[in-house]
Amino acid sequence: SVLIDELCKSGKLDDANRLLELMIERGVNPDTVTYTTLIDGLCLTGKINQAREIFDSMESKGCRHNVVSYNTLINGYCKNQNIDEATSLYQEMHSKGIKRTIVTYNTLFVGLFKMGMVESALNLFAEMQLNGVVPDSVIYTTFVDGLCKNGHVLKAVELFHAIRDCELELDVVTYSCLIDGLCKTGELDTAWELFHGLDHVGLKPNVVTYNIMIHGLCKEGQTDKANNLLLD
RNA sequence: CUACUGAUGA
Numbered sequence: 001s002v003l004i005d006e007l008c009k010s011g012k013l014d015d016a017n018r019l020l021e022l023m024i025e026r027g028v029n030p031d032t033v034t035y036t037t038l039i040d041g042l043c044l045t046g047k048i049n050q051a052r053e054i055f056d057s058m059e060s061k062g063c064r065h066n067v068v069s070y071n072t073l074i075n076g077y078c079k080n081q082n083i084d085e086a087t088s089l090y091q092e093m094h095s096k097g098i099k100r101t102i103v104t105y106n107t108l109f110v111g112l113f114k115m116g117m118v119e120s121a122l123n124l125f126a127e128m129q130l131n132g133v134v135p136d137s138v139i140y141t142t143f144v145d146g147l148c149k150n151g152h153v154l155k156a157v158e159l160f161h162a163i164r165d166c167e168l169e170l171d172v173v174t175y176s177c178l179i180d181g182l183c184k185t186g187e188l189d190t191a192w193e194l195f196h197g198l199d200h201v202g203l204k205p206n207v208v209t210y211n212i213m214i215h216g217l218c219k220e221g222q223t224d225k226a227n228n229l230l231l232d
Numbered sequence: 233c234u235a236c237u238g239a240u241g242a
Contacts, residue, residue, distance in 0.1 A: 006234060006235090031234095032235080033234055033235045034234090034235080035235090036235040036236070037234080037235050038235095039235090039236095040235065040236065066235095067236080068235055068236045069235080069236080070236085071235095071236040071237070072235070072236045073236090074236085074237095075236065075237065078237095101236090101237090102237080103236055103237045104236085104237080105237085106237045106238065107236075107237050107238095108237095109237090109238090110237070110238070137238085138237065138238050139237090139238080140238090141238045141239070142237080142238050142239095143238095144238095144239090145238065145239060146238095171238095172239090173238060173239050174238085174239085175239090176239045176240070177238080177239050177240095178239095179239090179240095180239065180240060183240095206239095207240090208239060208240050208241085209239085209240085210240090211239095211240045211241055212239075212240045212241080213240095214240095214241090215240065215241060216240095
């Protein structure tokens with residue numbers, strides 16, 4: 001009956017809801033994981049209000065909220081561009097004594113950058129560090145990407161180099177974000193260098209990295225170079 | 233045994 005949860009995730013939300021009713025009828029009680037799975041499914045299809053109803057009803061059904069259920073709903077609000085609700089849940093976590101994780105912070109960063117709230121993201125970053133959460137490569141990627149998409153490609157490049165100088169882990173996604181940002185601001189040559197720099201640090205470009213580079217090249221009319229990329 | 237976060241394009 002717990003395997004049911006997974007099926008809910010992939011696709012059919014109506015079926016998931018019917019399944020939920022069925023399991024209750026049969027005397028199998030849903031738990032926090034069950035509800036969180038549903039909430040995630042609802043959020044990602046834009047049904048944030050329905051997700052919220054489930055979230056609010058959980059406690060009365062004996063299912064305690066935990067860090068994952070909060071993170072999931074926060075992500076829902078962020079994806080639906082409702083930073084205010086996301087922030088208020090973030091504060092609620094604290095008052096309920098639920099420890100916020102790196103996922104919590106990254107989710108909020110993504111939401112803030114999407115809303116163009118660069119300052120707020122930086123402030124939250126400071127707050128995160130005060131709370132003893134150490135940034136990882138996902139966090140850095142979010143910042144590199146967020147800075148690029150808010151017109152601060154130079155700052156993204158600076159950050160990128162700073163991370164590298166500290167010998168912190170960077171992965172292919174971080175590179176891809178910066179390459180994309182550079183391509184889209186006409187810095188094709190720098191992007192191209194970075195693309196080839198991947199090999200140098202032992203990383204392999206993946207299909208997304210190639211898509212980004214090829215797209216950038218084609219947009220600048222360098223279709224020959226793009227074609228060559230496909231030939232290795 | 234199961235739930236949450238980052239990149240491109242169509």
